[in-house]
Amino acid sequence: xxxxxxxxxxxxxxxxxxxxxxxxxxxxxxxxxxxxxxxxxxxxxxxxxxxxxxxxxxxxxxxxxxxxxxxxxxxxxxxxxxxxxxxxxxxxxxxxxxxxxxxxxxxxxxxxxxxxxxxxxxxxxxxxxxxxxxxxxxxxxxxxxxxxxxxxxxxxxxxxxxxxxxxxxxxxxxxxxxxxxxxxxxxxxxxxxxxxxxxxxxxxxxxxxxxxxxxxxxxxxxxxxxxxxxxxxxxxxxxxxxxxxxxxxxxxxxxxxxxxxxxxxxxxxxxxxxxxxxxxxxxxxxxxxxxxxxxxxxxxxxxxxxxxxxxxxxxxxxxxxxxxxxxxxxxx
Amino acid sequence: xxxxxxxxxxxxxxxxxxxxxxxxxxxxxxxxxxxxxxxxxxxxxxxxxxxxxxxxxxxxxxxxxxxxxxxxxxxxxxxxxxxxxxxxxxxxxxxxxxxxxxxxxxxxxxxxxxxxxx
Numbered sequence: 001x002x003x004x005x006x007x008x009x010x011x012x013x014x015x016x017x018x019x020x021x022x023x024x025x026x027x028x029x030x031x032x033x034x035x036x037x038x039x040x041x042x043x044x045x046x047x048x049x050x051x052x053x054x055x056x057x058x059x060x061x062x063x064x065x066x067x068x069x070x071x072x073x074x075x076x077x078x079x080x081x082x083x084x085x086x087x088x089x090x091x092x093x094x095x096x097x098x099x100x101x102x103x104x105x106x107x108x109x110x111x112x113x114x115x116x117x118x119x120x121x122x123x124x125x126x127x128x129x130x131x132x133x134x135x136x137x138x139x140x141x142x143x144x145x146x147x148x149x150x151x152x153x154x155x156x157x158x159x160x161x162x163x164x165x166x167x168x169x170x171x172x173x174x175x176x177x178x179x180x181x182x183x184x185x186x187x188x189x190x191x192x193x194x195x196x197x198x199x200x201x202x203x204x205x206x207x208x209x210x211x212x213x214x215x216x217x218x219x220x221x222x223x224x225x226x227x228x229x230x231x232x233x234x235x236x237x238x239x240x241x242x243x244x245x246x247x248x249x250x251x252x253x254x255x256x257x258x259x260x261x262x263x264x265x266x267x268x269x270x271x272x273x274x275x276x277x278x279x280x281x282x283x284x285x286x287x288x289x290x291x292x293x294x295x296x297x298x299x300x301x302x303x304x305x306x307x308x309x310x311x312x313x314x315x316x317x318x319x320x321x322x323x324x325x326x327x328x329x330x331x332x
Numbered sequence: 333x334x335x336x337x338x339x340x341x342x343x344x345x346x347x348x349x350x351x352x353x354x355x356x357x358x359x360x361x362x363x364x365x366x367x368x369x370x371x372x373x374x375x376x377x378x379x380x381x382x383x384x385x386x387x388x389x390x391x392x393x394x395x396x397x398x399x400x401x402x403x404x405x406x407x408x409x410x411x412x413x414x415x416x417x418x419x420x421x422x423x424x425x426x427x428x429x430x431x432x433x434x435x436x437x438x439x440x441x442x443x444x445x446x447x448x449x450x
Contacts, residue, residue, distance in 0.1 A: 021358070093353045100348070104345070111337060112386070115382070138402065147409060158420045165427040
Protein backbone atom coordinates (compact mmCIF):
# COMPACT_ATOMS: atom_id res chain seq x y z
CA UNK A 1 0.00 0.00 0.00
CA UNK A 2 2.70 2.50 0.95
CA UNK A 3 4.56 1.59 -2.23
CA UNK A 4 1.53 2.55 -4.32
CA UNK A 5 1.27 5.77 -2.38
CA UNK A 6 4.97 6.35 -3.02
CA UNK A 7 4.52 5.82 -6.75
CA UNK A 8 1.65 8.31 -6.77
CA UNK A 9 3.72 10.93 -4.93
CA UNK A 10 6.77 10.35 -7.16
CA UNK A 11 4.67 10.78 -10.30
CA UNK A 12 3.26 14.00 -8.88
CA UNK A 13 6.81 15.11 -8.05
CA UNK A 14 7.97 14.54 -11.63
CA UNK A 15 4.97 16.44 -13.03
CA UNK A 16 5.71 19.38 -10.73
CA UNK A 17 9.40 19.25 -11.69
CA UNK A 18 8.57 19.46 -15.41
CA UNK A 19 6.11 22.29 -14.73
CA UNK A 20 8.83 24.20 -12.85
CA UNK A 21 11.30 23.89 -15.72
CA UNK A 22 8.66 24.87 -18.30
CA UNK A 23 7.23 27.87 -16.42
CA UNK A 24 8.15 31.19 -18.04
CA UNK A 25 7.07 33.14 -15.03
CA UNK A 26 9.71 32.66 -12.36
CA UNK A 27 7.22 33.56 -9.62
CA UNK A 28 5.16 30.53 -10.66
CA UNK A 29 8.31 28.38 -10.75
CA UNK A 30 9.22 29.38 -7.19
CA UNK A 31 5.71 28.73 -5.88
CA UNK A 32 5.71 25.30 -7.55
CA UNK A 33 9.10 24.79 -5.89
CA UNK A 34 7.34 25.01 -2.52
CA UNK A 35 4.95 22.24 -3.59
CA UNK A 36 7.93 20.24 -4.87
CA UNK A 37 9.58 20.45 -1.45
CA UNK A 38 6.42 19.43 0.41
CA UNK A 39 6.00 16.39 -1.86
CA UNK A 40 9.66 15.55 -1.33
CA UNK A 41 9.18 15.79 2.44
CA UNK A 42 6.20 13.42 2.29
CA UNK A 43 8.25 10.93 0.26
CA UNK A 44 11.10 11.12 2.79
CA UNK A 45 8.58 10.39 5.52
CA UNK A 46 7.32 7.32 3.62
CA UNK A 47 10.92 6.15 3.37
CA UNK A 48 11.27 6.12 7.19
CA UNK A 49 13.22 9.35 7.40
CA UNK A 50 11.14 11.73 9.57
CA UNK A 51 14.21 13.80 10.52
CA UNK A 52 14.99 14.48 6.87
CA UNK A 53 11.32 15.16 6.11
CA UNK A 54 11.16 17.76 8.87
CA UNK A 55 14.27 19.49 7.53
CA UNK A 56 13.05 19.45 3.94
CA UNK A 57 9.64 20.85 4.91
CA UNK A 58 11.11 23.69 6.98
CA UNK A 59 13.96 24.56 4.64
CA UNK A 60 12.55 23.75 1.21
CA UNK A 61 8.96 24.86 1.50
CA UNK A 62 9.59 27.66 3.99
CA UNK A 63 12.90 29.42 3.76
CA UNK A 64 14.06 28.70 0.21
CA UNK A 65 10.77 30.01 -1.20
CA UNK A 66 11.20 33.28 0.69
CA UNK A 67 14.83 33.64 -0.44
CA UNK A 68 13.94 32.98 -4.09
CA UNK A 69 11.12 35.54 -3.88
CA UNK A 70 13.48 38.09 -2.34
CA UNK A 71 15.94 37.51 -5.17
CA UNK A 72 13.13 37.80 -7.75
CA UNK A 73 12.10 41.15 -6.29
CA UNK A 74 15.65 42.38 -6.93
CA UNK A 75 15.96 40.95 -10.44
CA UNK A 76 13.30 40.12 -13.02
CA UNK A 77 10.14 38.11 -12.59
CA UNK A 78 9.82 36.96 -16.19
CA UNK A 79 12.21 34.66 -17.95
CA UNK A 80 13.05 35.67 -21.50
CA UNK A 81 12.36 33.01 -24.10
CA UNK A 82 15.81 32.03 -25.25
CA UNK A 83 16.71 28.38 -25.15
CA UNK A 84 20.24 27.60 -26.22
CA UNK A 85 20.98 24.22 -27.79
CA UNK A 86 17.54 22.90 -26.85
CA UNK A 87 17.74 19.81 -29.06
CA UNK A 88 21.30 18.96 -28.03
CA UNK A 89 20.38 19.34 -24.37
CA UNK A 90 17.34 17.08 -24.81
CA UNK A 91 19.46 14.40 -26.48
CA UNK A 92 22.10 14.49 -23.73
CA UNK A 93 19.51 14.44 -20.97
CA UNK A 94 17.45 11.61 -22.48
CA UNK A 95 20.51 9.46 -23.17
CA UNK A 96 21.82 9.88 -19.65
CA UNK A 97 18.41 9.19 -18.14
CA UNK A 98 18.08 5.98 -20.18
CA UNK A 99 21.59 4.90 -19.14
CA UNK A 100 20.78 5.45 -15.46
CA UNK A 101 17.46 3.61 -15.84
CA UNK A 102 19.31 0.74 -17.59
CA UNK A 103 21.68 0.60 -14.63
CA UNK A 104 18.77 0.24 -12.18
CA UNK A 105 18.12 -3.29 -13.46
CA UNK A 106 21.48 -4.31 -12.00
CA UNK A 107 20.95 -2.23 -8.89
CA UNK A 108 20.10 -3.82 -5.56
CA UNK A 109 16.38 -4.23 -5.04
CA UNK A 110 14.47 -1.55 -3.21
CA UNK A 111 14.20 -2.37 0.50
CA UNK A 112 16.53 -5.39 0.34
CA UNK A 113 18.03 -5.84 3.84
CA UNK A 114 21.13 -7.57 2.43
CA UNK A 115 22.09 -4.61 0.24
CA UNK A 116 25.72 -3.45 0.70
CA UNK A 117 24.62 -0.20 2.30
CA UNK A 118 22.91 -2.12 5.14
CA UNK A 119 25.73 -4.53 5.98
CA UNK A 120 28.47 -1.95 6.49
CA UNK A 121 28.64 0.46 9.42
CA UNK A 122 24.89 1.21 9.65
CA UNK A 123 23.88 -1.78 11.80
CA UNK A 124 26.77 -1.09 14.18
CA UNK A 125 25.31 2.35 14.93
CA UNK A 126 21.87 0.84 15.51
CA UNK A 127 23.23 -1.78 17.91
CA UNK A 128 25.57 0.45 19.89
CA UNK A 129 23.70 3.74 20.27
CA UNK A 130 21.88 2.49 23.36
CA UNK A 131 25.11 1.26 24.96
CA UNK A 132 27.19 4.41 24.39
CA UNK A 133 24.70 7.26 24.79
CA UNK A 134 21.31 5.78 25.65
CA UNK A 135 19.18 8.10 23.54
CA UNK A 136 16.32 6.76 21.43
CA UNK A 137 16.90 8.73 18.21
CA UNK A 138 19.77 7.00 16.40
CA UNK A 139 19.91 9.74 13.74
CA UNK A 140 20.67 12.37 16.37
CA UNK A 141 23.25 10.08 17.99
CA UNK A 142 25.14 9.63 14.70
CA UNK A 143 24.82 13.29 13.78
CA UNK A 144 25.99 14.58 17.13
CA UNK A 145 28.49 12.07 18.34
CA UNK A 146 29.53 9.19 16.06
CA UNK A 147 30.03 11.49 13.09
CA UNK A 148 30.50 14.75 14.96
CA UNK A 149 33.41 15.73 12.73
CA UNK A 150 31.18 15.66 9.62
CA UNK A 151 28.57 17.80 11.32
CA UNK A 152 31.18 20.31 12.49
CA UNK A 153 32.42 20.58 8.91
CA UNK A 154 28.90 21.04 7.55
CA UNK A 155 28.21 23.71 10.14
CA UNK A 156 31.30 25.61 9.04
CA UNK A 157 30.11 25.37 5.42
CA UNK A 158 26.77 26.93 6.45
CA UNK A 159 28.66 29.61 8.41
CA UNK A 160 30.96 30.36 5.45
CA UNK A 161 28.01 30.58 3.04
CA UNK A 162 26.35 33.06 5.40
CA UNK A 163 29.52 35.18 5.54
CA UNK A 164 29.70 35.00 1.73
CA UNK A 165 26.16 36.34 1.29
CA UNK A 166 26.84 39.16 3.74
CA UNK A 167 29.99 40.08 1.80
CA UNK A 168 28.10 40.08 -1.50
CA UNK A 169 25.01 41.97 -0.40
CA UNK A 170 26.10 43.77 2.76
CA UNK A 171 27.55 46.76 0.88
CA UNK A 172 25.47 49.39 -0.82
CA UNK A 173 25.56 49.68 -4.59
CA UNK A 174 27.99 52.46 -5.58
CA UNK A 175 25.78 54.53 -7.82
CA UNK A 176 22.97 54.90 -5.33
CA UNK A 177 24.96 55.73 -2.21
CA UNK A 178 24.69 59.49 -2.55
CA UNK A 179 21.12 59.43 -3.76
CA UNK A 180 20.06 57.18 -0.91
CA UNK A 181 21.47 59.57 1.66
CA UNK A 182 19.58 62.58 0.38
CA UNK A 183 16.32 60.81 -0.38
CA UNK A 184 13.85 60.35 2.40
CA UNK A 185 12.74 56.71 2.52
CA UNK A 186 9.40 56.52 0.75
CA UNK A 187 8.06 53.77 2.93
CA UNK A 188 7.53 54.68 6.53
CA UNK A 189 7.76 51.96 9.11
CA UNK A 190 4.02 51.85 9.65
CA UNK A 191 3.35 50.74 6.07
CA UNK A 192 6.07 48.07 6.01
CA UNK A 193 5.21 44.41 5.58
CA UNK A 194 1.55 43.49 5.75
CA UNK A 195 0.64 45.93 8.50
CA UNK A 196 -2.38 47.26 6.65
CA UNK A 197 -3.84 43.83 5.97
CA UNK A 198 -5.92 42.70 8.90
CA UNK A 199 -6.49 38.99 8.22
CA UNK A 200 -2.93 37.88 7.37
CA UNK A 201 -1.66 39.93 10.28
CA UNK A 202 -4.07 38.40 12.81
CA UNK A 203 -3.54 34.81 11.68
CA UNK A 204 0.19 35.42 11.47
CA UNK A 205 0.29 36.77 15.00
CA UNK A 206 -1.36 33.60 16.22
CA UNK A 207 1.06 31.43 14.25
CA UNK A 208 4.41 33.03 15.10
CA UNK A 209 4.55 32.07 18.79
CA UNK A 210 3.41 28.51 18.01
CA UNK A 211 6.10 28.14 15.34
CA UNK A 212 8.78 29.44 17.72
CA UNK A 213 7.60 27.13 20.52
CA UNK A 214 7.61 24.18 18.13
CA UNK A 215 11.12 25.15 17.05
CA UNK A 216 12.33 25.07 20.64
CA UNK A 217 10.61 21.72 21.19
CA UNK A 218 12.30 20.28 18.10
CA UNK A 219 15.61 21.66 19.34
CA UNK A 220 15.56 20.24 22.85
CA UNK A 221 13.54 17.09 22.22
CA UNK A 222 15.74 16.04 19.28
CA UNK A 223 17.26 13.15 21.21
CA UNK A 224 13.88 11.53 21.80
CA UNK A 225 11.90 12.29 18.66
CA UNK A 226 12.65 13.49 15.14
CA UNK A 227 14.43 16.78 15.40
CA UNK A 228 17.64 18.49 16.32
CA UNK A 229 19.62 21.64 15.71
CA UNK A 230 19.36 21.77 11.93
CA UNK A 231 15.57 21.44 11.88
CA UNK A 232 15.05 23.72 14.86
CA UNK A 233 17.32 26.40 13.40
CA UNK A 234 15.35 26.38 10.17
CA UNK A 235 11.96 26.42 11.96
CA UNK A 236 12.91 29.30 14.29
CA UNK A 237 14.33 31.27 11.36
CA UNK A 238 11.09 30.63 9.43
CA UNK A 239 9.04 31.88 12.40
CA UNK A 240 10.98 35.13 12.65
CA UNK A 241 10.93 35.58 8.86
CA UNK A 242 7.13 35.29 9.04
CA UNK A 243 7.13 38.01 11.70
CA UNK A 244 9.31 40.17 9.45
CA UNK A 245 6.95 39.66 6.52
CA UNK A 246 3.96 40.64 8.64
CA UNK A 247 5.28 43.51 10.72
CA UNK A 248 8.02 44.80 8.45
CA UNK A 249 11.74 44.30 8.54
CA UNK A 250 12.45 47.13 10.96
CA UNK A 251 10.20 45.59 13.59
CA UNK A 252 11.87 42.20 13.15
CA UNK A 253 15.32 43.76 13.49
CA UNK A 254 14.16 45.35 16.73
CA UNK A 255 13.23 41.93 18.11
CA UNK A 256 16.38 40.19 16.86
CA UNK A 257 18.92 42.93 16.15
CA UNK A 258 21.87 42.61 13.80
CA UNK A 259 24.45 42.13 16.55
CA UNK A 260 22.43 39.26 17.96
CA UNK A 261 22.35 37.57 14.56
CA UNK A 262 26.12 37.88 14.28
CA UNK A 263 26.53 36.53 17.81
CA UNK A 264 24.25 33.57 16.97
CA UNK A 265 26.13 32.82 13.76
CA UNK A 266 29.60 32.88 15.26
CA UNK A 267 28.60 31.75 18.75
CA UNK A 268 27.00 28.52 17.58
CA UNK A 269 30.03 27.42 15.57
CA UNK A 270 32.27 28.49 18.46
CA UNK A 271 30.18 26.55 20.99
CA UNK A 272 30.46 23.41 18.86
CA UNK A 273 34.22 23.79 18.54
CA UNK A 274 34.62 24.62 22.24
CA UNK A 275 32.82 21.43 23.28
CA UNK A 276 35.41 19.55 21.26
CA UNK A 277 38.31 21.49 22.78
CA UNK A 278 36.98 21.08 26.34
CA UNK A 279 36.87 17.34 25.69
CA UNK A 280 40.54 17.50 24.73
CA UNK A 281 41.44 19.51 27.84
CA UNK A 282 39.68 16.95 30.03
CA UNK A 283 41.87 14.22 28.59
CA UNK A 284 39.71 12.84 25.80
CA UNK A 285 39.98 13.29 22.05
CA UNK A 286 38.57 16.16 20.01
CA UNK A 287 34.74 15.92 20.08
CA UNK A 288 34.85 12.99 22.50
CA UNK A 289 32.03 13.78 24.90
CA UNK A 290 32.50 10.81 27.24
CA UNK A 291 34.87 12.80 29.45
CA UNK A 292 32.47 15.72 29.94
CA UNK A 293 30.77 14.07 32.93
CA UNK A 294 31.66 11.41 35.47
CA UNK A 295 29.48 8.89 33.69
CA UNK A 296 30.47 8.46 29.99
CA UNK A 297 26.82 8.03 28.94
CA UNK A 298 25.79 11.27 30.69
CA UNK A 299 28.81 12.96 29.12
CA UNK A 300 27.69 11.86 25.67
CA UNK A 301 24.16 13.14 26.30
CA UNK A 302 25.48 16.48 27.56
CA UNK A 303 27.81 16.79 24.58
CA UNK A 304 25.07 16.05 22.07
CA UNK A 305 22.73 18.56 23.74
CA UNK A 306 25.40 21.28 23.61
CA UNK A 307 26.50 20.73 20.03
CA UNK A 308 22.87 20.55 18.86
CA UNK A 309 22.37 23.90 20.54
CA UNK A 310 25.39 25.24 18.66
CA UNK A 311 24.03 23.89 15.39
CA UNK A 312 20.61 25.45 16.03
CA UNK A 313 22.13 28.84 16.87
CA UNK A 314 24.34 29.00 13.79
CA UNK A 315 21.68 27.73 11.38
CA UNK A 316 19.01 30.17 12.57
CA UNK A 317 21.53 33.03 12.69
CA UNK A 318 22.82 32.36 9.18
CA UNK A 319 19.38 31.92 7.61
CA UNK A 320 18.04 35.10 9.27
CA UNK A 321 21.12 37.11 8.29
CA UNK A 322 20.76 35.94 4.69
CA UNK A 323 17.08 36.93 4.70
CA UNK A 324 17.85 40.39 6.11
CA UNK A 325 20.68 40.87 3.60
CA UNK A 326 18.24 40.26 0.72
CA UNK A 327 15.44 42.31 2.31
CA UNK A 328 17.68 45.30 3.06
CA UNK A 329 18.90 45.29 -0.55
CA UNK A 330 15.32 45.92 -1.63
CA UNK A 331 15.31 49.43 -0.14
CA UNK A 332 18.23 50.84 -2.13
CA UNK B 333 11.60 -8.01 -10.54
CA UNK B 334 9.90 -5.61 -8.21
CA UNK B 335 8.70 -2.97 -10.64
CA UNK B 336 7.10 -0.75 -8.06
CA UNK B 337 10.30 -0.63 -6.03
CA UNK B 338 12.43 0.11 -9.07
CA UNK B 339 10.17 3.08 -9.76
CA UNK B 340 11.96 5.01 -7.01
CA UNK B 341 15.22 4.69 -8.92
CA UNK B 342 13.54 5.71 -12.16
CA UNK B 343 12.05 8.77 -10.53
CA UNK B 344 15.55 9.61 -9.30
CA UNK B 345 16.96 9.32 -12.84
CA UNK B 346 14.16 11.40 -14.34
CA UNK B 347 14.38 14.09 -11.65
CA UNK B 348 18.16 14.27 -11.96
CA UNK B 349 17.89 14.85 -15.68
CA UNK B 350 15.00 17.33 -15.48
CA UNK B 351 17.18 19.42 -13.17
CA UNK B 352 20.21 19.00 -15.42
CA UNK B 353 18.16 20.06 -18.46
CA UNK B 354 17.26 23.34 -16.73
CA UNK B 355 20.94 23.93 -15.97
CA UNK B 356 22.22 23.41 -19.52
CA UNK B 357 19.31 24.55 -21.69
CA UNK B 358 17.87 27.55 -19.84
CA UNK B 359 19.45 30.94 -20.17
CA UNK B 360 17.96 32.55 -17.06
CA UNK B 361 20.36 32.29 -14.11
CA UNK B 362 17.64 31.87 -11.46
CA UNK B 363 16.13 29.04 -13.53
CA UNK B 364 19.56 27.43 -13.70
CA UNK B 365 19.84 27.64 -9.92
CA UNK B 366 16.38 26.10 -9.49
CA UNK B 367 17.50 23.29 -11.81
CA UNK B 368 20.66 22.79 -9.79
CA UNK B 369 18.75 22.47 -6.53
CA UNK B 370 16.37 20.03 -8.22
CA UNK B 371 19.42 17.99 -9.27
CA UNK B 372 20.51 18.08 -5.64
CA UNK B 373 17.06 16.95 -4.45
CA UNK B 374 17.29 13.96 -6.80
CA UNK B 375 20.54 12.89 -5.12
CA UNK B 376 18.87 13.28 -1.70
CA UNK B 377 16.05 11.03 -2.92
CA UNK B 378 18.54 8.36 -4.07
CA UNK B 379 20.30 8.28 -0.69
CA UNK B 380 17.11 8.04 1.32
CA UNK B 381 15.72 5.39 -1.05
CA UNK B 382 18.81 3.24 -0.49
CA UNK B 383 18.48 3.54 3.27
CA UNK B 384 14.96 2.05 3.29
CA UNK B 385 14.52 -1.56 4.46
CA UNK B 386 11.37 -3.60 3.83
CA UNK B 387 8.99 -3.51 6.81
CA UNK B 388 11.39 -1.08 8.46
CA UNK B 389 10.54 1.92 10.57
CA UNK B 390 12.18 5.21 11.51
CA UNK B 391 15.40 4.63 13.50
CA UNK B 392 14.04 5.78 16.86
CA UNK B 393 13.82 3.37 19.78
CA UNK B 394 10.59 3.07 21.74
CA UNK B 395 10.44 1.80 25.26
CA UNK B 396 8.76 -1.57 25.54
CA UNK B 397 9.04 -2.42 21.86
CA UNK B 398 11.89 -4.68 20.84
CA UNK B 399 12.82 -6.62 17.72
CA UNK B 400 12.05 -3.76 15.40
CA UNK B 401 13.58 -3.47 11.95
CA UNK B 402 15.10 -0.02 11.54
CA UNK B 403 15.88 1.63 8.25
CA UNK B 404 19.50 2.68 7.83
CA UNK B 405 20.08 5.93 9.77
CA UNK B 406 23.41 6.83 8.17
CA UNK B 407 22.13 8.11 4.77
CA UNK B 408 19.51 10.10 6.69
CA UNK B 409 22.20 11.89 8.71
CA UNK B 410 24.18 12.73 5.57
CA UNK B 411 21.13 14.11 3.75
CA UNK B 412 19.75 15.98 6.76
CA UNK B 413 22.89 18.11 6.95
CA UNK B 414 23.17 18.32 3.16
CA UNK B 415 19.71 19.96 2.90
CA UNK B 416 20.72 22.82 5.19
CA UNK B 417 24.09 23.19 3.45
CA UNK B 418 22.14 23.16 0.16
CA UNK B 419 19.95 26.13 1.11
CA UNK B 420 23.02 28.09 2.27
CA UNK B 421 24.80 27.54 -1.03
CA UNK B 422 21.62 28.39 -2.98
CA UNK B 423 21.45 31.65 -1.01
CA UNK B 424 25.07 32.36 -1.95
CA UNK B 425 24.20 31.70 -5.60
CA UNK B 426 21.20 34.04 -5.37
CA UNK B 427 23.46 36.68 -3.84
CA UNK B 428 25.84 36.40 -6.80
CA UNK B 429 22.87 36.62 -9.22
CA UNK B 430 21.62 39.80 -7.51
CA UNK B 431 25.08 41.35 -7.87
CA UNK B 432 25.18 40.31 -11.55
CA UNK B 433 21.79 41.98 -12.09
CA UNK B 434 23.11 45.18 -10.51
CA UNK B 435 26.26 45.26 -12.64
CA UNK B 436 24.88 44.03 -15.97
CA UNK B 437 21.19 44.88 -15.70
CA UNK B 438 20.25 41.37 -16.77
CA UNK B 439 20.23 37.79 -15.50
CA UNK B 440 19.97 36.15 -18.92
CA UNK B 441 23.17 34.32 -19.78
CA UNK B 442 23.19 35.21 -23.49
CA UNK B 443 22.71 38.93 -22.75
CA UNK B 444 25.51 38.91 -20.17
CA UNK B 445 27.85 37.17 -22.61
CA UNK B 446 26.87 39.75 -25.25
CA UNK B 447 27.74 42.63 -22.88
CA UNK B 448 31.06 40.99 -22.04
CA UNK B 449 32.02 40.70 -25.71
CA UNK B 450 31.41 44.37 -26.39
